[in-house]
Amino acid sequence: MPKPMMYGCIFTFYCCCLALLAAAQVTDPSEVSALRDVRSSLDDPMKHLQNWSRGDPCVSNWPGVFCYDTVDLDGYLHVRDLHLLNMNLSGSLSPALGKLTLLQILDFMWNQISGEIPKEIGNIASLKLLLLNGNSLSGSLPDELGNLSNLTRLQFDENNISGPLPKSFANLSNLRHLHLNNNSISGQIPPELSNMSRLLHLLLDNNNLSGSLPREISYLPKLAILQLDNNNFDGSEIPATYGNLSTLSKLSLRNCSLVGQIPDLSRIQNLSYVDLSRNRLSGPIPSNKLSENATTINLSNNNLNGSIPSGFSDLPSLQKLSLANNTLTGSIPASLWQNITFIPNAKLTVDLQNNLLSTIAGQLNPPENVTLRLGGNPVCSNANVPNIAQFCISQTQGDEQLPNSTNSTCPVYSCPTDNNYEYVPVSPVPCFCAAPLRIGYRLKSPSVSYFPPYIDLFETYLTSSLKLERYQLSIDSFSWEVGPRLRMYLKIFPPVSNQLHYFNATEVQRIRRIYTSWDFPRTDLFGPYELLNFTLLGPYSSSVLPTQNSGISKGIIVAIVLAAVACAVSISALITFLIIRRSKGNQNSLSRKHLSSKISIKIEGVKAFTFRQMAQATNNFNSSSKVGQGGYGKVYKGILSDHAVVAIKRAEEGSLQGQREFLTEIKLLSRLHHRNLVSLVGYCDEEGEQMLVYEFMPNGTLRDWISGKTKEYLNFGMRLRIALGAAKGILYLHTEANPPVYHRDIKASNILLDSKLTAKVADFGLSRLAPLLDEEGAVPHHVSTIVKGTPGYLDPEYFLTHKLTDKSDVYSLGVVFLELLTGMQPISHGKNIVREVNMANQSGMMFSIIDSKMGSYPSECIEKFVTLALMSCDDKPDRRPSMLDVVRELESILRMMPETDALFSDTASMYSSKSFAESSSYASRERYPSSTVSGSDLISGVVPTISPR
Template structure:
């Protein structure tokens, strides 16, 4: 029994226990003095831990580092953390925490870094945070914070990074933020500062490197920011800014200028020319007029891998100032300008068509001319790509790494600079680092897989224990020096496998147990020995599943599945694709299980849906979806890449949809609002996919779970229907040609989308899918949820339509729309949702009506869009962080608590 175990702390013994397995790392640094244990550091990175944070954490009164990043912790942040006055690093990002931020956090005098990003934390930012005079890093992005940015934060003398993007903040932008003497990055994207202007005082931020205010509902003029001497990245896109573009010359450090999707007018000024580091200038979707400038790239010296993108699409540009003859490194986009239709110049015609999608990604694994079997890859050894000694075979440490707010929009020209930056920070030779892969994620953020190799001259092909510990401490202690170009980073995982698997980085010198500390941190109960045993079993189980998954593949009683024409992946391939199903790769969660974004060995980006272990529901849906998707193929149905059916694992591998789900876009989780034409195109594509299921699949298929989160969008916003786990085959005709018109089955589906007739009678028909799709159409037009605060979308829209107040419920994010086309679309949606099943249109009629509406819609081709699209799954495209369309949040065999109309 531990008596007052955390009462006194004197010194931090670096030799205290820190263990690692290949899924994550866990460290507890503590010392014993006079019979008391003193805890200094708690590190539980990517350990797949769940539970809540207990108030007793306030007893760790000498704790300096508390790091539980990338786990599954839930509940609230206990206010008792405010008692830990020694705390310097509070790293809670990548969990499922909720509730509000305790005001007590604002009284931690030593706090240097606060990271709560990627949780579900709500409420306002406490004014007490203005007391954190030692704070340098506030990373609070991707939560649900609301209210105004407290002016008190502007008093912080040392803050360098203020990341509050992707929240629900409102009010005005505080002009006082310009008083912060050391602020380098101001990132407030995707908030709702409705009616606010960009304060003129922001032009006085003398240290600022990056200003990102994308999609913040800002209005007014753009202030002249030419006085910010080191500004390298400016994003003011997707706002309501107006007036001309300031003519002051921006900093020579500028790499990215994003002013698209505003109401800017006037001509394109000449101050954009001669910027030596410029990579991207985006002025699309404004009201700019006059000539297309031909001087922007002049006096620039392009290296082999440097590029410049000039995006002037969808403006009022009517002429060119001179001959457009840019070098090959420069891309100009002019589509949607009068100059493309009014000019007879052949010299500009190729600038008026869609450019090929540009990738800024790397997938190595190239062959380097060494004997293919001389390096034991099955033991995690590989050839060091840049080794000074040819064919040096060694075992790397793999590091999942992400730039959270980079000051660039193209990485290729900076790759060598980045390698120097990392290796110097880790005190490694340049050849010891290989950037195995990198790609852009939504944000934009840049994600990488780094491989670190041991030195050749130590006559060993593995790192020794002290080197692994040293490198791990440099990453987890945030001691790698700051980079102006690359901005703040985050450690996603620190993967030790092969010869490093389950490495004990230091033998425990103290008798305090992992379970004891976890018991206090997680509030897991009084029986510490039992808790320790559970943790050990979980770690051993994950380790055993990886190392013995292949050898035990067919030892279970169930027969393995073989499907012709569909790739059968091994469990090991799925592990490698997802960094062992790291929390950082999870993009969805539903009743079936979790969904991960994966990178296959051939560079293909995929979505991997993994059934929860032992889930009978998951197994049934796995078999259903595998059976159906392996034999249906249509441009508007999500494609099945393969599956994994190994031991107790069942996974489905799909093409990755870079633009996420329709639900994400309708809920405002994307930076690009959907206009009417795009919404209509998505509706038409969805209807075509379902029509194929009803009329062309053999036998026909009833989907049974159509909803906005099951409609995925590829890189070109082509709609693809997903999630066939609940689908049922339609009745098959008898020999005499007769067949029932329904399938009798228990009710399954998602509340709000369920056909009332199916709900009451348990009779599933093709018109049940029509009803569900009609609800989706209503969502597309109104942005409303199917059920919200007891209100049903069908009832609400019918009421508004009959009372003549329809315009009051149309989604304002849609922008302008043709009234007649919208009215026809709304009538069709309501017909689909009629209570009388027979009165609803068939899916063929739905498609025909949508095609007619498309022909009526201005600015659309007279021919309905052919949705043929090859989705590359390009990670550089804007991607949603949620892919619930691959997961499922439906009910199963349960009568929903809703009132049918």
């Protein structure tokens, strides 16, 4: 190309880029001005908002400012969320907030902001979350807030707001959560609030509300929590229509100066929590039985009379029944505690103090997890009731504690706690050290009184909502506060597969957004929550992670760059065209083929296929031929020209790991031959493609059969035969290969089954050769290597020391045995199969977790198989059996099985006269020539791991 033409193209290119940059879209100027006004009205001693004076909000990553990803029709970017949670801000809220007319989330929680709530916020029609709780705001609630028709959550609790509840709030037709508790709001609850047809939670407790309870509340069709404690509805009765609130889960009207009788609440099917204590209620307690979901019934400190109704018996979830300080008469039914089938970790407190109860109907023998308080009743003076005295003394409720899940066996100094790393308490990989996210969290109105029985359910709820595994969540501590509310501190750990040992910025932002956007699914049992803090320490500090913005600046930059590139491409098309013409002869060398050009593989006995042959065998890699996919690439079923059926594993394009595994498998499988190892038919290494061709295994993987994916089931005899076949294949690797091979990735999905369900070990991409002789002629019994493998199957000792041995494969196979026994996955919902089976075995409950799909079995055979599996999974390698011992024990169990000769006739005669080692060696030498794999021949696929130190 002539130089003048080239210079002209370059000049035009730069002009185009400059023009694009100059025309780049920015935030709406009115919103920029509004944000600056907001900043100027706030005091920011920690300087969290110091960058708000520089650049553009949406392009320059202003802390707490999140923008829409696309430019609006007006040509500008717009602010979507404003998250200024817990930044130690004071000052006041600027009326300029009303200019952020496309805002969806306005969050100033847990600061020290004072002054009044600007009425201009009512102009933000798009607002969905308005979160101002935990400040020092005063004045009355603006009527203009009733214009926010899209609002779903309004939280002003824990401020100093006074004045009445605006009737205009009745227009908040989409509101689900109205939290105004702990203020000084006064006057009547407007009956018009019944128009909020989607309202779920109404929290107005701890205010100065008065008047009567509006019966119109019973018209709210979805109300789940009604909490009005500590107001002054002096002389008001509880409307009988409240018994029609069919969706109610919690009714809390404690200390409200209420009179009259308790309405019939038995028709509310999901009612879990009733607190009507510290009122002036009178008359008998309704006799109809409450919901079986009831956890808490507190009717104490009233003027109730009559007897204790039988409806309080047989409530399986009951944790607290308090009828203290009334004038109840008659007998105390022992059925209150005798008929309950307690859930695990459950406790029940029955407080009947200071009534007129005179006798016990039944045996006074409550179980240990029941606290019974009878002091101040005539029954305490009844000498005919044995052991009555112990229930008539002052008692206090024991403290709630978390189960101890700390792994005390981990090395004390191996986890760098100075940088906020720590061991994951229930990690499936022992002693996994990582940096957690630390979150302050509070349940504002839970429907339980005692938390430990619900910890597992709560952890499952949180982790499933966050799309995490159970082991990634740890409840560091929890405590009850006035309300009652439940404050807790959570730690969220990265997965064990995360080699960085901490979350990346994208994942931190994803988790934080779920919390700050209230994207958790609704749960009435745990009620609404509030985020107290989201602390970023150690690797999450601002010096390591980018700011918490939504990444819009990156999107804009990418858009600009793409536009510039498009401009450049269009202008330089001539240059590209001319270069292509000149270098057309060399173009093919720049394709994917450069990857395979570095590889020269000529191995005797292994066929080299062409790409065309592979394409023909798979109908051009049609999706209908695909039978699986792994980290290496996709697997296809292929039919060769000689009608042989094969499995073709095709590496992902440009995969360095795939290239290494490709070479490793060829080097190994071309030399290793055993009936329980998958056979390598050939390979393809041309046109930049790397494919391995194996014998086809029509019955798929063992994991498919265990999980039920095949819709057919393996009986116990079949499972034993598969276990033995896999063990034989691995024994061959450990003892017959020269040098021996450590597989390093034994798992159920790497054990394949042929047409006769013969087990064959596959996937040698991570395998390592056993160590060779050292300088003194000794053979080291381990290989020092970076940890590779699959979580749940990893040998804990290998994980901690990086020393790979033959016992590492024994551990992994032991996990497979446990899968065969139970049908469980190695890791599921934070539970580790080894720990679960150990616990079941130690408690004598082993047979309760045996997979029911395998039909009948001799119990003595199961017991021996369980013992073998658990020995194989022992934490200490020297306590595990060798693979030869595993094989011999499996053969012994098989000989105990009925009809063993019929099922295993192909092996029974062989082992009747020879030891396994002899017969296995004989068989392999007879069928296949001996072979040697040198250390220099084996290319190991290892990738450096970033240590948390």
